[in-house]
Amino acid sequence: KKARTASVKKPADNRECSNCHCTSSPSWRRCEAGQMLLCNACGLYQKLHHRPRPWYVSSNGQIKVLRSTTNHQNCANCGTQDTPLWRRGEDGQVLCNACGLFLKQHKTQRQLHSQD
Structure with missing residues (x-):
């Protein structure tokens, strides 16, 4: 008999969110038009609000959600x-x-x- 070999998926180390530029996400999504690669958080936000997820980089280098202080x-x-x-x-x-x-x-x- 011929031995079965499982296909091994290579990790996509070069993925980067087009919106917040993070490189780690539990799943990756595409924007509604399909061109931009988005992390799970940005993809879900854009799907719900029809606009990019607002964000900023904190002083320690972490990506944080921008919360409006004017509202x-x-x-x-x-x-x-x-x-x-x-x-x-x-x-x-x-x-x-x-x-x-x-x-x-x-x-x-x-x-x-x-x-x-």
């Missing part, structure tokens, strides 16, 4: 600016995670307690 939001119910996730109310108002979840569960706005 300050306030919760329409409690006024907070700090939340792990922004949500939308039934009529489109911006809500913090706590107020959004409360509204979803109780179908009414979360009451704010005064600190008297």
Whole structure:
């Protein structure tokens, strides 16, 4: 009998993301037009947002996601600016995670307690 040999894939050491220039990714993607090679993070971001993923290189050389500091939001119910996730109310108002979840569960706005 003829011995079977498994095809050995060579590691693609020369891959580089066309957007953030990283060389390591769990999987590689192509842009929507198919020309640019993208890392998994940039490919997923571009697929969802239809624009390149914003990034910067930190002082220690790591690639970091650029988070906008000009887009300050306030919760329409409690006024907070700090939340792990922004949500939308039934009529489109911006809500913090706590107020959004409360509204979803109780179908009414979360009451704010005064600190008297």
